[in-house]
Amino acid sequence: MVVGAGLGAVRLAENLRTNGHEEPITLIGAEPYAPYDRPPLSKTVLLGKEDRVELKPAEFYTESSITLRLGQRVTAVDPRAATVTVHGPGTDDIESVPYDDLVLATGLAPRAFPGAEHLAGVHTLRTFDDAVALRSDIDGAQTAVVIGAGFIGCEVAASLTERGVRVSLVEPAPTPLAQALGEPIGTLVARMHTANGVDVRAGIGVSEIVGDDSGAVRAVRLADGAELPADIVVVGIGSIPVTDYLEGSGIGFAPRETGGGIACDGVGKTSAPHVYAIGDVANWADGSPAARRVEHWNHTVEQAAVVAHQIAGGEGALITAAVPYFWSDQFTVKIQALGHPRADDDVHIVSDDGTKFLAYYSRDGILTGVVGAGKAGPVMKTRPKLATPTPVADLL
Numbered sequence: 001m002v003v004g005a006g007l008g009a010v011r012l013a014e015n016l017r018t019n020g021h022e023e024p025i026t027l028i029g030a031e032p033y034a035p036y037d038r039p040p041l042s043k044t045v046l047l048g049k050e051d052r053v054e055l056k057p058a059e060f061y062t063e064s065s066i067t068l069r070l071g072q073r074v075t076a077v078d079p080r081a082a083t084v085t086v087h088g089p090g091t092d093d094i095e096s097v098p099y100d101d102l103v104l105a106t107g108l109a110p111r112a113f114p115g116a117e118h119l120a121g122v123h124t125l126r127t128f129d130d131a132v133a134l135r136s137d138i139d140g141a142q143t144a145v146v147i148g149a150g151f152i153g154c155e156v157a158a159s160l161t162e163r164g165v166r167v168s169l170v171e172p173a174p175t176p177l178a179q180a181l182g183e184p185i186g187t188l189v190a191r192m193h194t195a196n197g198v199d200v201r202a203g204i205g206v207s208e209i210v211g212d213d214s215g216a217v218r219a220v221r222l223a224d225g226a227e228l229p230a231d232i233v234v235v236g237i238g239s240i241p242v243t244d245y246l247e248g249s250g251i252g253f254a255p256r257e258t259g260g261g262i263a264c265d266g267v268g269k270t271s272a273p274h275v276y277a278i279g280d281v282a283n284w285a286d287g288s289p290a291a292r293r294v295e296h297w298n299h300t301v302e303q304a305a306v307v308a309h310q311i312a313g314g315e316g317a318l319i320t321a322a323v324p325y326f327w328s329d330q331f332t333v334k335i336q337a338l339g340h341p342r343a344d345d346d347v348h349i350v351s352d353d354g355t356k357f358l359a360y361y362s363r364d365g366i367l368t369g370v371v372g373a374g375k376a377g378p379v380m381k382t383r384p385k386l387a388t389p390t391p392v393a394d395l396l
């Protein structure tokens, strides 16, 4: 049984079946939709180019004997009784459902901007419904402020700009993506947004989202008192692992300084027997002193394969790839990263033509990652070098 019916859940179910697992599989999902893909939400869905983002066609679930319980929320887990409590779809429907193995794949909830939740025109972006609500506000909007220049904030700023809205991108760090990729690459990303018409306001925070008398957003006030007009505000200030249903279950959480979320060993086992966690909500210890919680698509897919292998009784240990990968699409550029690039690594920009760039990351002289924009070939070629300790000097 899987709690959550998103990317991790569907990949887990698929892997179980390909591994020959014949037991019943049930995915319980709080949203009313069959499992769908989130990366298009900030890109093609906002641009109005795509609406069908299901991960699998309906026949996949019937042909693979996978039961979807959609619009139903798990509100409690009892590892001693090996049951979950499921609420819905009706308000009075409450059921205790037994499991043999349980996989927790409940993802994240976006952080709200305190005090602005009630204002019309203020959005966060995690779900299909969020994307549709934001998209329907774009028509008729002239100005938007995106608060937070992480990956989702940068992608939304790009998509709104492409839809003809004048966008300000506000970020308290010195550059966009500074926390994920460091300031040297953040500077190049800021340059790309500025060149495409985004008003990038880095190094300054937001003090207030200002509403008008009708209860709609009017402006965003910055820490220096400046007001940016806003018909739309998108809040992209991070997300919180969805773990409320585990209160009282005894299942352990990872410390906040390691990213929080559900604490797991290196192959996804939680502190409770037969209970695993995967995807954005899971914090897998990878052998380094800090456990790691990663919010990327490929990571989720790999974790689903590792956990399915165990549940299906596969032989030998399957572990996640030594070279993680993620991407982000902004304007016409695909930013791709391999390895473990960190904001505090040494960054070596080896090519930059004003739009496309390539950079190596190193720590103590050893290559840790590569980040490229519009550089798929050179990024992918670095994969073997990242699989073994390689002096960065060999590549420069």
Ligand SMILES: Cc1cc2nc3c(=O)[nH]c(=O)nc-3n(C[C@H](O)[C@H](O)[C@H](O)COP(=O)(O)OP(=O)(O)OC[C@H]3O[C@@H](n4cnc5c(N)ncnc54)[C@H](O)[C@@H]3O)c2cc1C
Binding pocket: 003, 004, 005, 006, 007, 008, 009, 028, 029, 030, 031, 037, 038, 039, 040, 041, 042, 072, 073, 074, 075, 105, 106, 107, 108, 125, 126, 127, 152, 242, 245, 278, 279, 280, 281, 295, 296, 297, 298, 300, 325, 326, 327, 328, 329
């Ligand atoms: C807008 C957006 C753009 C992205 N773009 C990229 C990208 O370009 N590149 C990249 O690498 N990654 C990207 N990602 C990240 C990627 O989509 C996630 O890493 C991936 O979706 C994680 O899958 P998951 O299964 O852990 O969680 P999710 O896909 O979030 O699925 C979790 C599901 O669990 C459900 N749920 C929660 N609590 C309960 C409960 N108590 N009971 C039942 N169901 C519950 C939720 O409703 C949700 O449907 C993006 C994410 C977003 C939101």
